[in-house]
Amino acid sequence: xxxxxxxxxxxxxLRGKVSAPFAARRAALPQMAASGITEIDRLTGGLPRGCLTxxxxxxxxxxxxxxxxxxxxxxxxxxxxxxxxxxxxFDPCGAEAAGVALGRLLxxxxxxxxxxxxxxxLLLHGGGFGLVAxxxxxxxxxxxxxxxxxxxxxxxxxxxxTATILLLLEQESCAKSxxxxxxxxxxxxxxxxxxxxxxxxxxxxxxxxxxxxxxRAEVLRSRFEAAESSAVNSSSNESPAPGGGCLxxxxxxxxxxxxxxxxGKNSISGRAAKSAKP
Amino acid sequence: MPFACxxxxxxxxxxxxxxxxELCAQPAGILDxxxxxxxxxxxxxxxxxxxxxLEMTKLQAEQIPGLQxxxxxxxxxxxxxxxxxxxALAFSPRIEDTxxxxxxxxxAGLAALFGSLENLAHRMAARAAEFGFSANVGVASNPExxxxxxxxxxxxTLLAPEExxxxxxxxxxSALHLSAEMRETLDRWGVRTCAALAALPVxxxxxxxxxxxxxxxxxxxGANVRALIPAQGATQFEEALELDTPVSELxxxxxxxxxxxxxxxxxxxxxxxxxxxxxxxxxxEPGEEEIFPVADESVLQRNSARKKSGRxxxxxxxxxxxxxxxxxxxxLPMRDSKVLLRLWRLHLEADPPVSPIVKIEMTAEPARTxxxxxxxFQPLSPDPEKLEITxxxxxxxxxxxxxxxPEPVNTHRPLAFAMKRFDPAxxxxxxxxxxxxxxxxxxxxxxxxFRPALPARVEVRADVPVxxxxxxxxxxxxxxxxxxxxxxxxxxxxxxxxxxxDLEIEFxxxxxxxSKLFAVSKESAASxxxxxxxxxxxxxxxxxxxxxx
Numbered sequence: 001x002x003x004x005x006x007x008x009x010x011x012x013x014l015r016g017k018v019s020a021p022f023a024a025r026r027a028a029l030p031q032m033a034a035s036g037i038t039e040i041d042r043l044t045g046g047l048p049r050g051c052l053t054x055x056x057x058x059x060x061x062x063x064x065x066x067x068x069x070x071x072x073x074x075x076x077x078x079x080x081x082x083x084x085x086x087x088x089x090f091d092p093c094g095a096e097a098a099g100v101a102l103g104r105l106l107x108x109x110x111x112x113x114x115x116x117x118x119x120x121x122l123l124l125h126g127g128g129f130g131l132v133a134x135x136x137x138x139x140x141x142x143x144x145x146x147x148x149x150x151x152x153x154x155x156x157x158x159x160x161x162t163a164t165i166l167l168l169l170e171q172e173s174c175a176k177s178x179x180x181x182x183x184x185x186x187x188x189x190x191x192x193x194x195x196x197x198x199x200x201x202x203x204x205x206x207x208x209x210x211x212x213x214x215x216r217a218e219v220l221r222s223r224f225e226a227a228e229s230s231a232v233n234s235s236s237n238e239s240p241a242p243g244g245g246c247l248x249x250x251x252x253x254x255x256x257x258x259x260x261x262x263x264g265k266n267s268i269s270g271r272a273a274k275s276a277k278p
Numbered sequence: 279m280p281f282a283c284x285x286x287x288x289x290x291x292x293x294x295x296x297x298x299x300e301l302c303a304q305p306a307g308i309l310d311x312x313x314x315x316x317x318x319x320x321x322x323x324x325x326x327x328x329x330x331x332l333e334m335t336k337l338q339a340e341q342i343p344g345l346q347x348x349x350x351x352x353x354x355x356x357x358x359x360x361x362x363x364x365x366a367l368a369f370s371p372r373i374e375d376t377x378x379x380x381x382x383x384x385x386a387g388l389a390a391l392f393g394s395l396e397n398l399a400h401r402m403a404a405r406a407a408e409f410g411f412s413a414n415v416g417v418a419s420n421p422e423x424x425x426x427x428x429x430x431x432x433x434x435t436l437l438a439p440e441e442x443x444x445x446x447x448x449x450x451x452s453a454l455h456l457s458a459e460m461r462e463t464l465d466r467w468g469v470r471t472c473a474a475l476a477a478l479p480v481x482x483x484x485x486x487x488x489x490x491x492x493x494x495x496x497x498x499x500g501a502n503v504r505a506l507i508p509a510q511g512a513t514q515f516e517e518a519l520e521l522d523t524p525v526s527e528l529x530x531x532x533x534x535x536x537x538x539x540x541x542x543x544x545x546x547x548x549x550x551x552x553x554x555x556x557x558x559x560x561x562x563e564p565g566e567e568e569i570f571p572v573a574d575e576s577v578l579q580r581n582s583a584r585k586k587s588g589r590x591x592x593x594x595x596x597x598x599x600x601x602x603x604x605x606x607x608x609x610l611p612m613r614d615s616k617v618l619l620r621l622w623r624l625h626l627e628a629d630p631p632v633s634p635i636v637k638i639e640m641t642a643e644p645a646r647t648x649x650x651x652x653x654x655f656q657p658l659s660p661d662p663e664k665l666e667i668t669x670x671x672x673x674x675x676x677x678x679x680x681x682x683x684p685e686p687v688n689t690h691r692p693l694a695f696a697m698k699r700f701d702p703a704x705x706x707x708x709x710x711x712x713x714x715x716x717x718x719x720x721x722x723x724x725x726x727x728f729r730p731a732l733p734a735r736v737e738v739r740a741d742v743p744v745x746x747x748x749x750x751x752x753x754x755x756x757x758x759x760x761x762x763x764x765x766x767x768x769x770x771x772x773x774x775x776x777x778x779x780d781l782e783i784e785f786x787x788x789x790x791x792x793s794k795l796f797a798v799s800k801e802s803a804a805s806x807x808x809x810x811x812x813x814x815x816x817x818x819x820x821x822x823x824x825x826x827x
Contacts, residue, residue, distance in 0.1 A: 037721050059726065060807030064827035069721035078657030080702045089726045091824070092684035092695040098722035102684050103705030107697070108672060109680040118675055126668030128660025137726070137827075163658050190782045190808045190826075192757050208759035210780045210808060212723050213826060250723040 029224060030180075033130075033165055036069035039248040040217055044181060045224060051180035052156045052166045056173050059137070061185040062215035063169045064089070065250045067133055070167070072099035079130030082106040082123045086116040087138035097253040113143045117151060124158040124166070132159075133167040141171050152178040173220060182220040188247065189214045210252050218245035280385040280395055281421045281506070284366060284402060285414045285428035286358075289379035291320040293358035294348045296410040297519045297537050301346050309336055310350035319350060353518035353639065360512050361409050361545050367511045368548035369402060374421065375509035380428070382421045384506055399434045408544055418442055423500035426472075429453055442500030447473030454494050460487060472498035511549060515642040517541050524563045524634030531635060532623050538640045539615040539622075546644065552611035553642035556618065560602040561637035602631040609701055610662050611645040617663045624670040659702045669700065690766050691774055692823070693727055723826050731812060731821035746783050746811065748822050756806070757782035761813070777813040778823070782806060 001009075007022060014021050032046030047053050047070070055063050067083070072095075074081050081104060083090055088109045096102050108123070110116040113136065120134045136144050152168075152175040159166045168175060173182050191211040286292050294308050295301050305325035309316045316336040328342050339347055359378050366373040372384035385395065392398040399415045406413035416427030418437040423446065427435040430449040437445050449472045451464055463486075469475050475498040483491045496502040517538040525531050535558075546552055606625055612618060660668070672681050682697035683705070734748035743755050761777035768775075784806045808826040813819070 058805075058807075060809075060825045060827050062827060064724040064726045065721050068724040072722075078659075080657075080659050080705075088729045089824075090684075091693055091725045091727050093686050093693065094722075094725050095684075096686060098724065101705065102686075104702060105683055106700045107682065107684050108676060110676055115676055119672055122668050122671050122675070126660060126664050128658060128665065130658045138728075187807065190757065190806075192759070192782075206760065208757065208780075210723070210759055210826065212720075213808065249720060251720040253722045 031163065032224075033070075034073055035066065036073040037066065037248055039246040040066075040183070043217065043246045044183070044219060044222060047165050047167070048180050048224060049163045049165055050159050050161055051223075052152065052159070052168060052175055052178055053181040053183070054168045054170065054173050054175055054179045055183050055185060056170055056220070057185035058171060060213075061187050062213060062217075062250060063137060063185055064091075065213070065215070066185065067135070067167070067169060068095050068098045068100060070131065070165075071095060071105060071133075072101075074130045074165075075101035075104040077130075078104070080104050080106065080128065081131040081133070082108065082129045083133045083135065084108045084110060084116050084119045084123065086110050086113060086134070086136045089135065089138050094253070113139050113147070117147065120155065121158075124155060124164070127162060127164065129164050131165045131167060133169065135169045137169050137171060144170055145172070145174055147174065149176060149178065152176075179221065180223045182222070184218045184220050186216045186218070187213050188216050191249065209254070212249050212251040214247060214249055216245055216247050280389070280417055280419060281424045282370075282383045282385050282399065282402065283376070283416045283418075283421065283424035283428040284362065284381050284383070284406065285416070285425070286362060286379045286406075286411050287414060287429075287432070288320055288322065289358070290350060290355065291322055292411055293355040294320075294351060295322075296354065296358055296361075296541070297534070298348075299410060301348075302412075304346050305330065305342070305344055306346040306348065307334075307339055308348055308350050309339070316349075349520065349522060351518070351520040353520060353637075357517045357541075358411075360516065361541060362411070363509070363511055364515075364545040364548045365402075365406055365409050365411075368405060369398065372506060373509055374506040376421075376425060380425060382425060382506055385417070396434075396436055399436060403434050405548070409548075410541065418500060420500070420503045421506055422497050422502040422504065426453060426497060426500065437500065443473075443476060443498075446498065446500045447471060447476060451475055451494075451498070454497050456494060457490075460491065460494065463487065513644065515542055515545050515553070515644060516639065518637070518639045520637045521635065524636050526634040528623070528626060528630065531626070532619065534638060535622055535640070536615065536619045538638065539618050542640060542642045543613045543615040543618070546613045546642065549644070550647065551644040552613040552647045554608045554611045554645045555643040556606045556608075556622075557641045557643075558602075558604050558606070558622070559639040559641075560631060560635045562600045562602055562631055562633035563636050564600065564633060600633065602635070604629065609666060609699065610648050610703065612663060612666075613647070614663060617667060620667050621670050624667075624674055628674050662703065665700075665702075690764055692764065692776075692778070693729075725810060725824045726827035727824040728822055731823050734811065734820045734822050736811065736813070736820040743779060743781055743811065746781065746809075746820075746822075751785050753783035753785040753806075755781045756784050765815075773816075775815045777815065779811045779813070780808060780826070781811050782808045 011021065030048040030050050033049055034041050034046050055066055057063050071081055071083070076099060083105065085107060088111070090107060090109075092102055092107070095105070106123070106129070108119045110119055116134060116136060116139070120132060123129060123132050155166055156178045168179070173179065190213055193207075193209040193211050290308050291306065295306060302322070305328050306322050307318045307325050307330050308320040310319040311317050318330060318332055318334045318339055321330050321332060325342070325345055328345065330339060330342055330345060336347070339345060355378065362379075362381055363373065363375060366381040366383050370383040370385060370388060374382040376382050385398065388398055389395050392401060395417050399417050402415045403413055414428045414432055414435070416424045416429075416431065416435045416437070418424040418427055419439045419442065423437060423442050426446055426449065427437055430446070430453045435445075451470060451472060452461065454472070456464070464470075464475065469478065475495055478495065480492060480495065483495055487494075493502065519534060519538060521534075525534065542553070604625065606618075606621055669681065679697060681700075683700040684695045685698045687694050687696050732748050734746055736743045736747075737745040742758055746753050746755060758779060758781050760779035762779075763777050765773070765775035767773045810823040810826070812821050812823045814821070
């Protein structure tokens with residue numbers, strides 16, 4: 001019996017019971033959650049729920065700011081989130097100033113990669129979190145690269161068909177095909193308060209204030225089409241980043257010299273007073 | 279007005295075997311008394327068929343092959359009686375604590391609730407089986423008749439008002455709890471059944487045996503009417519188990535704890551209660567035997583230290599058996615025995631007892647059950663019971679102090695925070711009524727802290743850092759903000775007094791790529807990053823507190 005005849009026979013027997021048994025079905029797109037950074041949401045459509053997302057980059061490339069922004073959005077919407085901190089680098093005070101509802105954040109402070117992976121495994125197995133972030137940024141790259149691929153596959157399977165965002169922060173991408181979205185972040189420039197530059201720049205370092213960082217985000221891999229990726233350059237004030245991706249700015253949570261209060265009720269390390277002089 | 283009576287036959291035996299239901303299928307006997315004068319005080323049917331009798335000595339009982347012997351336990355009998363009271367309260371709020379093995383209930387108005395009195399009686403018997411009892415249930419128009427029916431007939435017995443005298447007539451007079459003298463008198467008269475006693479003329483009976491004899495005749499007819507003496511349920515739920523053979527491994531201990539938890543949860547469920555605190559008290563057998571093999575080195579060292587400290591105590595303390603006490607506090611009321619057993623296993627793995635266990639007592643503090651209103655649009659939140667197990671496992675992994683919800687502390691010390699218990703339900707209450715998340719503003723810059731801070735060497739020119747060396751790489755400072763001085767806690771043993779700088783540092787690209795620590799820009803000829811650099815004034819020491827990431 002030929003393949004065509006077999007197919008025809010099966011279709012006849014299933015007629016009325018199953019519609020189009022051999023029709024290719026498109027996988028349903030996962031629900032996307034806003035990252036809290038408009039430019040990235042336009043580029044990627046948000047972060048996919050029920051999938052593994054990797055955020056890669058070197059130290060100072062904006063990964064922690066990305067995580068805090070995401071946490072602020074999710075916790076303020078009432079979702080419980082968890083951060084498995086591989087090297088105890090998380091700053092809760094700064095996170096609260098950025099708008100994170102700390103009461104809805106579960107922080108697991110680890111000292112090595114084994115603890116971090118087992119902690120993430122426990123939290124994913126328990127379920128119920130809107131976000132489980134595994135921060136391996138400060139762990140040695142060799143240790144992270146040695147994590148077998150089936151571990152990431154297992155993590156991905158654990159969040160499949162759930163509403164949990166599994167976020168992996170690291171220096172280099174290591175989950176390979178297990179990740180549905182891979183973003184690379186890079187610091188383009190630091191923004192210092194321009195008023196101080198007029199006053200002599202570094203000669204008056206106390207009149208200098210770190211205003212923020214300019215971050216470039218690049219999509220290395222995505223299984224989903226961005227909804228408005230073509231609209232990034234047309235509507236944004238930022239010039240389109242060459243080679244794809246997007247640019248965005250982070251801001252400091254303390255008061256600048258113009259007296260204009262930025263987002264965040266609390267300052268970091270007393271800088272809001274601006275009267276500290278040696 | 280109908281009344282019921284729940285009676286546990288062979289109460290001593292059932293109380294002892296309640297924690298070991300598998301022994302009910304085997305010949306079993308209970309010993310009591312002061313050693314060496316131990317005698318058999320309770321016997322089950324299988325043991326009786328093998329020849330075991332009451333008042334046999336321990337030596338005689340041990341001659342019977344296959345016989346399971348247990349010591350009588352007052353604690354287990356107390357717990358069994360408390361369970362019996364809870365069982366009765368599950369059906370009626372008006373109960374009488376008639377005897378250790380008997381509870382009377384007022385069934386007024388309950389027939390409509392359960393369909394019929396027969397249905398109610400069978401439900402009582404079934405519920406008693408869940409509590410580990412094989413109970414007799416009698417239902418009659420007065421408490422005494424119900425009690426007589428429960429004591430005299432096995433299983434469920436319903437007496438219609440007009441047939442009480444007839445049904446009870448067949449019971450022996452010994453079921454009436456006569457005094458020895460009255461029993462002897464009736465035996466001499468040839469009165470051996472309740473029917474025969476009921477047939478005696480009242481006047482003559484009163485002359486010969488007095489009012490007590492008349493009362494016994496009324497009981498035999500099922501005509502004695504009296505009011506119940508109400509009793510209240512206990513406010514504490516306690517189960518106990520005494521072991522003939524000490525337990526020295528976690529698996530069998532967990533099995534026994536599971537039994538106790540099943541009984542506790544059944545009793546709580548009967549009273550529509552839950553628990554948010556369970557206390558475990560175990561009596562230990564002193565000795566050098568290593569127990570509860572654990573792989574965790576820290577646990578082994580802690581146990582060894584405990585034993586060594588015990589040996590330093592006085593001789594009296596060394597010979598007395600020690601006690602292991604532990605409390606499990608739950609974030610919300612629960613009564614799922616499986617979840618509670620898992621939590622206890624994790625608890626005991628982290629803090630095991632140091633010696634074999636000979637007695638277990640478990641007490642549950644009652645609390646109202648929680649009511650959760652689910653909704654289609656509720657934000658994602660972990661299931662409370664699964665979360666508690668997850669947290670217990672995670673505490674076992676990283677330590678109690680390294681997991682929880684972070685909370686800022688009332689201090690200006692940089693990066694200071696405390697860890698409190700993660701409770702999403704309480705957090706939901708804290709944020710209730712607050713406006714939903716505002717429209718996204720610019721993302722805020724966050725600091726990636728280095729704990730501990732990385733030591734650094736800094737070259738300063740005109741009071742401004744110009745070059746920084748750390749992690750084996752030297753970088754030039756291209757922008758600086760600071761110093762921002764802060765200090766505090768000078769009245770404590772751990773004060774701080776430091777200057778903070780925000781420095782944008784440029785590193786040679788090659789060395790930066792080697793260390794992988796710094797931000798590397800494809801377009802720039804060098805790598806750069808913004809770091810928080812700290813100068814500790816008292817120690818005259820520089821360090822890197824973190825990087826703005």
